[in-house]
Amino acid sequence: DTEVTQTPKHLVMGMTNKKSLKCEQHMGHRAMYWYKQKAKKPPELMFVYSYEKLSINESVPSRFSPECPNSSLLNLHLHALQPEDSALYLCASSLPGQGSPYEQYFGPGTRLTVT
Amino acid sequence: DAKTTQPNSMESNEEEPVHLPCNHSTISGTDYIHWYRQLPSQGPEYVIHGLTSNVNNRMASLAIAEDRKSSTLILHRATLRDAAVYYCILLSYNFNKFYFGSGTKLNVKP
Numbered sequence: 001d002t003e004v005t006q007t008p009k010h011l012v013m014g015m016t017n018k019k020s021l022k023c024e025q026h027m028g029h030r031a032m033y034w035y036k037q038k039a040k041k042p043p044e045l046m047f048v049y050s051y052e053k054l055s056i057n058e059s060v061p062s063r064f065s066p067e068c069p070n071s072s073l074l075n076l077h078l079h080a081l082q083p084e085d086s087a088l089y090l091c092a093s094s095l096p097g098q099g100s101p102y103e104q105y106f107g108p109g110t111r112l113t114v115t
Numbered sequence: 116d117a118k119t120t121q122p123n124s125m126e127s128n129e130e131e132p133v134h135l136p137c138n139h140s141t142i143s144g145t146d147y148i149h150w151y152r153q154l155p156s157q158g159p160e161y162v163i164h165g166l167t168s169n170v171n172n173r174m175a176s177l178a179i180a181e182d183r184k185s186s187t188l189i190l191h192r193a194t195l196r197d198a199a200v201y202y203c204i205l206l207s208y209n210f211n212k213f214y215f216g217s218g219t220k221l222n223v224k225p
Contacts, residue, residue: 103149106160
């Protein structure tokens with residue numbers, strides 16, 4: 001199984017809502033990532049988890065809160081978002097450790113619209 | 116952070132080879148060169164990666180310049196399914212980060 005799944009596929013939320021994005025993989029990967037991708041732009045790294053610990057936060061606003069409850073799951077909790085946060089949110093995973101040259105496996109993404 | 120430079124777009128005919136260039140003049144000795152592609156409405160997909168030597172796999176070949184300041188992704192016979200945005204990325208040895216460049220949009224004509 002070389003699949004990364006993300007739910008939901010689409011999400012529309014108001015600026016006062018709280019919602020969560022979910023990502024799951026069963027490849028035994030111990031590094032997991034969140035990216036944000038605006039239309040016609042490359043993905044931008046948001047967070048990196050290594051062995052279930054947050055290792056990189058790319059100065060992301062606190063209205064985005066990541067969580068890695070176990071080695072297979074990665075969540076992104078959303079609260080008080082702004083319309084400019086509307087984007088495709090991508091999850092990825094790879095073999096473990098910093099400095100790993102291994103490829104990342106990406107999920108299909110969650111298309112988020114903030115109204 | 117090391118950066119990559121790629122042409123915005125390229126065009127190819129179906130069943131012909133395609134050479135996608137990438138410049139990375141600030142690469143450090145331990146940076147890996149990765150290539151990913153993103154088909155419309157999908158997440159990025161790994162294509163190939165290398166460090167110093169040329170690499171081949173079932174999808175493509177990666178040619179790395181001797182000074183490592185540039186590389187070329189080679190699709191040996193382009194198909195319509197290869198139409199995508201191709202990203203050249205440097206992965207720092209010290210940090211498990213991917214910084215995507217702006218990418219090259221490949222259009223394949225039948």
